[in-house]
Amino acid sequence: MNTNITLSRERQPEVALAPQTVEVFGFRVPVTRYYLHPGHTWALLEADGRVRVGLDDFSQKILGPAEAVELPRLGELYYQNHVCLALVRQGHKAKFLAPVDGVVDEINAAVAQQPQLIHDDPYGEGWLFLMRPTNLAQNLTQLLGGEGAVAWIEAEAHKLLALMSSETGLTLPDGGAVIDDVYGHFPEVGWRRLVREFFLHELTKTWKKRY
Numbered sequence: 001m002n003t004n005i006t007l008s009r010e011r012q013p014e015v016a017l018a019p020q021t022v023e024v025f026g027f028r029v030p031v032t033r034y035y036l037h038p039g040h041t042w043a044l045l046e047a048d049g050r051v052r053v054g055l056d057d058f059s060q061k062i063l064g065p066a067e068a069v070e071l072p073r074l075g076e077l078y079y080q081n082h083v084c085l086a087l088v089r090q091g092h093k094a095k096f097l098a099p100v101d102g103v104v105d106e107i108n109a110a111v112a113q114q115p116q117l118i119h120d121d122p123y124g125e126g127w128l129f130l131m132r133p134t135n136l137a138q139n140l141t142q143l144l145g146g147e148g149a150v151a152w153i154e155a156e157a158h159k160l161l162a163l164m165s166s167e168t169g170l171t172l173p174d175g176g177a178v179i180d181d182v183y184g185h186f187p188e189v190g191w192r193r194l195v196r197e198f199f200l201h202e203l204t205k206t207w208k209k210r211y
Helices: 057-063 109-113 116-120 136-140 146-168 191-199 201-207
Strands: 020-024 027-030 034-036 041-045 051-055 068-070 083-089 092-097 102-107 129-133
Touching: 020 146, 027 034, 027 057, 027 146, 034 146, 041 136, 057 092, 057 146, 057 191, 092 191, 109 116, 146 191, 191 201
Parallel strands: none
Antiparallel strands: 020 027, 034 041, 041 051, 051 129, 068 083, 083 092, 102 129
16 A cells, blocks of 8 residues: 555644544544544544544645634534535635534634634644534444544545546656645636535435535
8 A cells, every 4th residue: 555654643732632643645644543534524532422523634735724614503413424514715615524413512712713723733723613422333333543544545645636637637756745735736626626526425425416
């Protein structure tokens, strides 16, 4: 598997211990404690039974730093694979799906004021909200962790590289890393296409709706 894997540690936020990560084509993938959703949100099980939710490094490398974030409402019930939040950049909106079923219990006010945190520290201070899960055991069967998450991100990276090659002619040298802020550097790839192919794929597959 040509993933150019290197072990690293994120800086430690106050909210949780940082995950151990590996690098796959420049994307940091957590291999401990974090579960990845196919729409590139993540879920982290807290000691008090709640689930912390955020966006993975893959999403941030593709979209670049957001100018605003639309967070879910406190007390609202969301279901796995349903839209729960959005990032906004240059008039474009990227919607994301909830990784688990649950009621929103706490919001990270820091990211509402500084959306850049989501891009700069997606697994730490850039976390988004906490949920009280309602169907956790079943939901976890639909998420990816450890080596499964690494293999999936490698597949997503190849999918992205094929898309970029078809739209821009860009190819990645062996052992290379995808540039940060793909959309910012290559807007011709298309915001809507990136969102549809990588972040709302589960929604469009289930509902047969076009984003």
